[in-house]
Amino acid sequence: MAETVLELAKLISDSAETINKACTENGTSVPSLDAPFDPRTEAFRGHADVSIAVNTAISAAYQLIATLRPAPASIFQLATSFLHSSALRVAFEANVSRIIKEAGGKGLHIKDIAAKADLDPKKLVRILRFLATHHFFGEVEPDVFANNRLSSLLDIGKPLSEIQSNPITKYEGTSGLQAVLSLMLDDSHKASAYAWETLHDSKTAFSEEPAESAFSTYIGNGKTYWAWLEEPGNAKKEAAMSVGMGTGQTASADAINQGFDFKSLNENDHVVDIGGGIGNTALSIARGNSSVRITVQDRAAVIKDGIEKWKQSFPEALSSGRVTFQEGDFFAPQSIKDASVFILRHILHDWSDKYCLQILSHLRAAATPSTKLLVMDSIMHYVCADTANVSGGMKNDAPAPLLPNWGAAGAQLYIADLAMLMVHNAQERTLPDLRELLKRAGWKIVRVYPDEGGLGSHGTLGPQVEAVPI
Ligand SMILES: C[S@@+](CC[C@H](N)C(=O)[O-])C[C@H]1O[C@@H](n2cnc3c(N)ncnc32)[C@H](O)[C@@H]1O
Known part of the structure; x- marks a missing residue:
């Protein structure tokens, strides 16, 4: 009964062939895990076949592990995964990646790392060895640790003295x-x-x-x-x-324009970003369209930070009045009545249905017949195949024997959903969930712009759902 194992292994080896072929054709290569992260080396992912092959290989590799590893070991690994977060936090807060980098990057003895971090080397070494066993840092000689592609991402890129002070x-x-x-x-x-x-x-x-x-x-x-x-x-x-909340954490600056056509809006249009944070989404829209008016609403403290940020990054948009920051509580009636587009990006996922209905109803009351509502949250996939297409075209199309939702390759979605549950008693939603929620507040979904990179991958902002007043 090794059939599934052989099928999974073949998916991995076929994916590796596809990636290799695309890299050869495009003059790119898969970056080594041993070298620090460099965004330019991510170029190999640009090819559509590569992105599918990468997801296939990840999904198959996890399924192979789950199939082959003794079940008690698997459950023990899962049950102790809190240790990953704890160990990672120690390395992160102690600025270990930065310390290694400032020492030249080739590797540093644990005694020197611990001295800079003011920690006990006998304890820190076990943390780093645990992480290195999971491909996070490398133990390049006994007790000597170097950054690798994953650990280098813990470094915020500023001098240690500045970070600490x-x-x-x-x-x-x-x-x-x-x-x-x-x-x-x-x-x-x-x-x-x-x-x-x-x-x-x-x-x-x-x-x-x-x-x-x-x-x-x-x-x-x-x-x-x-x-x-x-x-x-x-x-x-x-x-x-x-x-x-900056889009830079996962997406390219232009990712916002890969769905709804913001570039087609003109000076008569008014985009209102509700709970728009310090204006990261607005910045991408304003850079791609030099005439549309934009208002960013948020809590007072956030608005203050946003104005400071824009004074540095795009002062002329503020001084011309084209972009405005406004204190606004989305649980109170919406004051702007001429919106062409209301944006709710990463807002509904912060709230339970009861509160989302309040937010959506205030927007519905302030909408004109031509106002569009853009909801930008992850859309949850079922794990099983969606043969009845209740998700309206959202793909659940991984090849057998993989899980139809791409298993571990799509785990980011389920992580986000549970994080919302833990922190806000809230949730990411399936498309039927969102459709029903919007309907109850007087909105109808007219279009879903899928996440082109799929599965919340690098360079995308996730799907955009466009709704209009019913
Ligand atoms: C997850 S962040 C999303 C920020 C932004 N939309 C983005 O995508 O980067 C949620 C935002 O909702 C704002 N927020 C929370 N409660 C609010 C309220 N009652 N009224 C307005 N904004 C609120 C927070 O300050 C925060 O900026």
Whole structure:
């Protein structure tokens, strides 16, 4: 009964052939895991066949592991995966990648790494060895560690002295990836340990309240994540959140224009980005279209940061009045009544249906008959094949014997969904879920722009769902 194993191995070897052929044709190559990350080496993914082959190989490799590894070992690995987050956090907060880089990058003895980080070398070495065993850092000689492609991404690219002396502003001007990591590895990780207590307690089990999430159980003061971020002492986390929401963490600057045609809007059009953060989405739209008016609404603290950021990055858009920042609570009636496009990017996934209905109903009340609503969140795939096409064309098309949703290659979606559950008592939605939610607030889906890279991959912003008033 080794048939499945042979099929999985063949999928991997066929994928490797496809990748190799495309690289030869395009003059690219697959970057070595041993060398630090360099965005230019990602060029090999640009080919459509390569992206499918990569997903096939990842999905098949995970399925092969799950098939061949003794089941007790597999369950033990899964049950102890909290150790990955804990070990990664130690390496990240101790700036190990930076320390190694500043020493020349060839590798540094654990005693020197630990001295710079002010940690016990006998403990840190075990953390790094655990990570290196999972292809994160390399132990290049006994007790000597070097960065590799994965570990180098922990480095925020600023001198160690600057990182250590400016903990609040350290993520400014970075891609946002490390800012998100800092939040995930700290409070999201700790909050998720309270999932069972929160999901089965009769007080919180069926709750739709954001202040009754696993995160709220963990902090124990009945606050939402957003209210907690504003508390004194959390400035570092608020700053990380602002930077982390940047599109730069996973997407190219032009990714926003790969769905809805923002470039076709003119000076009579008005785009309103609700909960638009510090204006990262607005920046991509404004750069691609020099006439459309844009208003970014968010909480006061975020708006202040946004204005500061735009004074640096695009001051003329502010001074001309073409782009405006406005304090706005999306649970209050919407003040802008002439919107051509309302954008909700990564907003609905932060809230349960009860709260999403409030947000969507305020927008519906302020919409003109021609207003469009663009919802930009991940769309969840079923794990099984969607033969009845209830997902409206969202692909669940991995070849057998792979899981139809591409298994581990698409895991990012399910990670995002559970992170929303733990932190906000919220969720990512399937297309039928979203269609029903929008309908209840008076909106109808007219078009879905799929995530062209698929599976939330590098360089894309995920799908865009366009709705109009019913
Ligand atoms: C996940 S972030 C998304 C930011 C932005 N749309 C993006 O895609 O980068 C959610 C945003 O909702 C904002 N927010 C939370 N509660 C809000 C409220 N009641 N009214 C307006 N904005 C709010 C947060 O400050 C944050 O900027």
